[in-house]
Amino acid sequence: MxxxxxxxxxxxxxxxxxxxxxxxxxxxxxxxxxxxxxxxxxxxxxxxxxxxxxxxxxxxxxxxxxxxxxxxxxxxxxxxxxxxxxxxxxxxxxxxxxxxxxxxxxxxxxxxxxxxxxxxxxxxxxxxxxxxxxxxxxxxxxxxxxxxxxxxxxxxxxxxxxxxxxxxxxxxxEDFVNTSYNGSPVPVISDVCIGKSIDAGITDANNMGAAMAPAAADTLLRYFKESSSQPRDFDIIMTGDLGFEGSRILCDLTAAEGLDISAVHCDGGLIIYDRIGQDKHAGGSGCGCSAVVLAAQVLRGIRTGQVANILFIGTGALMNPTAIQQGASIPGIAHLVHISSDIL
Amino acid sequence: MDIILPYIWAFLIGGLLCVIAQILIDKTKLTPARILVSYVVAGVILGGCGIYKYLIDFAGAGASTPLTGFGYLIAKGIREEVDKNGLIGVLTGGISAAAAGIAAALIFGLLAAICFRDKRKQ
Amino acid sequence: MQIDKKSYRKYADARAQKSPCAKNCINAFLYGGFICVIAQGLKDLYMTFLTEKDAATLVSVTLIFLAALLTGIGVFDRIAKHAGAGTLVPITGFSNAVASSALDAKGEGFVLGVGAKIFTIAGPVILYGITAGAIYGVIYYIITLII
Structure with a gap:
């Protein structure tokens, strides 16, 4: 607990x-x-x-x-x-x-x-x-x-x-009073869940999605085990940058534990690019990926009233080039932030 | 036909040596740096055994342009130096034979760094 | 969450998208073969005024120059994206590895930046080429003594 x-x-x-x-x-x-x-x-x-x-x-x-x-x-x-x-x-x-x-x-x-x-x-x-x-x-x-x-x-x-x-x-x-956001719904953070560093044994530095997905699954499972809410209560469950590989694995891993998120799941790495058209292989990644997608897509959605309740799970592959050369595997981590909408 | 034939063999043998490396990259996850090292060492071994010479005679630039050809040059240079100067040739022959390639790559590489800057990925 | 590393890695590898090996091989064959044909053409050209050995050397130098130039103007990596081993295996790949490392290190200065990093990929190639050659040389020397 x-x-x-x-x-x-x-x-x-x-x-x-x-x-x-x-x-x-x-x-x-x-x-x-x-x-x-x-x-x-x-x-x-x-x-x-x-x-x-x-x-x-x-x-x-x-x-x-x-x-x-x-x-x-x-x-x-x-x-x-x-x-x-x-x-x-x-x-x-x-x-x-x-x-x-x-x-x-x-x-x-x-x-x-x-x-x-x-x-x-x-x-x-x-x-x-x-x-x-x-x-x-x-x-x-x-x-x-x-x-x-x-x-x-x-x-x-x-x-x-x-x-x-x-x-x-x-x-x-009252900080909103002078801003252009005054009068529209605003994002508010209500609870958070700190991720655990999870090493699933992936050694391929070209498959970060697979290294991060188990950490994202772990955080989500712990969250929904303790929370009274269900995935369907959320408009979006957004992972940061699992990409094509990691997103599919995450849905599989959570489904195996009886948690179906596929209907509301979206991934920053998958929506930031036209993956096929822009030749981005498994999608986007990086600290900037989840940040800009959260701001430009999800928070914009909250401010315009399109969505009101979202889970943001920032996913990271704790990859160190020296450790990789020494044969170590890549631990993943995923932190969760629950953002909802508040009317001023 | 006699004029075109060497070009066809150069194309086929050169292309084939690249295909072998491509299969190694795609199937074994060998990094490109390891491929380059393996090819040079393979060239030294095949050159040392006397096999690579036949490939050079046969395919010309198709065998000398891939990095195996670089290894072949090293082996050939060492053999010639050993024949001429004995054991000291073991140390002098290799780099002498590869000198033009190494010097050109380093100097042109430096010039590239002086004249240009790296650009974002397209 | 409990996860068995071995079986998870197997599962992740199995579902990972595979490189299009057949297409890559065709491209590698065409680009690699094409570069060798150019090399052969240059050699025939140079042999009109040089000995065969000097012509071969000049061919390598020409290809190295072209690859370094294409690397500098930012074109080599765009070709190599399609060519794969087709540009890696010919001497062009060696030249690109050297020039791209040098360009990359420019911001860190010309001594410990460019000067040191230029050998990142060239270093291992030279080291193991020369070492393999030296081992062969010793064996060859012993054989010449016996015969």
């Missing part, structure tokens, strides 16, 4: 902002992203790591704009990315005059940041920011091959999303 952590007082997602690259712009959600980079996805920087940092800076600045707040109004920024030492976040957010906590949860970082921010905002703080990012080029460099290396991608491989999402959380309803 004690899997679900109730948020004692409502924590609102005051605003959200997204920054993406060209491939994401050309995807099905393209028109809903707030900022799109230049044609080269460099964001005006001379290295890809700097580009990623710039994306985080842009995302948080825009989210603060939407929230009509300044950086000094925030009591903490919780941020993470896929780079060593969370370089994308550390460098990107260094000029904000706000206490900073760096996080690593691989591709689950967006959910991890939202989860921790909501806990902080419900007790010791009033406003926090949750930021995460990934950049296809910096991730290729760090985890795979040089960008110009001529290799073929496996059909199970996923495409790291170039994207950054920033969310401003607040426990004050």
């Amino acid at each position: 004690g899997n679900i952590i109730q948020i004692p007082k409502p924590v609102y997602i005051l605003s959200s902002a997204t920054v993406v690259g060209q491939h994401e712009k050309k995807g099905p959600l393209g028109e809903y992203f707030d900022i799109v980079g230049d044609a080269d996805d460099t964001f005006g920087c001379d290295t890809w790591e700097k580009s990623e940092s710039e994306m985080q800076r842009l995302a948080l600045s825009r989210a603060l704009n939407y929230a009509v707040k300044k950086d000094s109004d925030l009591e903490a920024i919780l941020a993470g990315d896929l780079l060593n030492q969370c370089a994308g976040s550390c460098y990107g957010l260094v000029n904000f005059d706000t206490p900073f906590l760096g996080l690593f949860g691989a591709c689950s970082t967006a959910a991890e940041a939202l989860l921790l921010s909501s806990l902080l905002c419900s007790s010791h703080m009033n406003r926090c920011a949750a930021v995460s990012s990934s950049h296809n080029a910096s991730a290729e460099r760090q985890f795979r091959y040089p960008l110009e290396y001529g290799g073929q991608r496996a059909p199970t491989a996923q495409w790291t999303v170039t994207g950054s999402g920033a969310f401003i959380l607040s426990n004050k309803k």
Whole structure:
């Protein structure tokens, strides 16, 4: 017991902002992203790591704009990315005059940041920011091959999303008064569930979906075991980036335990691209994937009143290139955030 | 016909050596770096045994262009140096024979890095 | 959740989408064969004014140059996506591995960045090529002593 952590007082997602690259712009959600980079996805920087940092800076600045707040109004920024030492976040957010906590949860970082921010905002703080990012080029460099290396991608491989999402959380309803969201339904976080790191024995770094799916299944099973709700009570159960392989495995694993989520399940990695048309193999992935899809699709749905009750499960493959070379398998993790709709 | 024949053999043998590597990549999950290393070592072994020479005579560039041809050059260079200078040839022959390829790749690689920057994946 | 690693891996592998091996092989054959035909053509051209040995060397150098150039302007990886082993196995693949590593490391400077990383893939190829050659050389030397 004690899997679900109730948020004692409502924590609102005051605003959200997204920054993406060209491939994401050309995807099905393209028109809903707030900022799109230049044609080269460099964001005006001379290295890809700097580009990623710039994306985080842009995302948080825009989210603060939407929230009509300044950086000094925030009591903490919780941020993470896929780079060593969370370089994308550390460098990107260094000029904000706000206490900073760096996080690593691989591709689950967006959910991890939202989860921790909501806990902080419900007790010791009033406003926090949750930021995460990934950049296809910096991730290729760090985890795979040089960008110009001529290799073929496996059909199970996923495409790291170039994207950054920033969310401003607040426990004050009155914060909405000056924003453009005033008068519409707003997203509120009601409970969360921290994921367990689960090693299912997958060693293939080109099949992250299979490495993450058991962790997502575990979190969902623990959640529904303890919760009084059923999958059909939710409009959407959104996993971050399981992709084509992982999504099918997740539905299988939960169905085997008597939990049928297939009717309401959607996956960020599957909806961010036209998977076949854009030749994205098993779909999108990365810290940025779940963040931008959550903001551009799910939160937009809540604000426009199309959906009212959703589960967001950020999924991460805790992959370390050194450990992989040493023959270790890849543990997965999945954090759950329950977001519902509140009328102001 | 005599003019075209070498080209047909170059195409067939060169293509076939690539197909073998493609099958290894797709079926065994060997990384491309391991394929390159295996091909060079295979070229040294086949060159050392004297087999690869026949393939070169037969298929020309179809056998010398794949990386096995690079291995063959190393084996050939070492054999010639050993014949000429004895045991010291074991150390001098290989790199000398491969020198043009290695130097060209390194220098052109450096020039590429000076002139261009890497671009996002298409 | 309890999960048996062995059976799960088997299950995940079994349902994973497979590489289109037949299509890849046809592409590898066509691209690889085509590169070798170009090499043969260059060799015949160069032999009009060079010895066979020098012509062969110049062919390799030409292909290495072209592959490095295509890598630099960002075209090589787009061709290789279709060609697979067809561009990897010819000397073009070696050149691309060297040039792409060098380009990749540019941001980290020219000594410990480009200078060191340029050998990421070239290093193992040279190391094991030379080592295999040296082993063969020793064996060959012993044989020449016996005969």
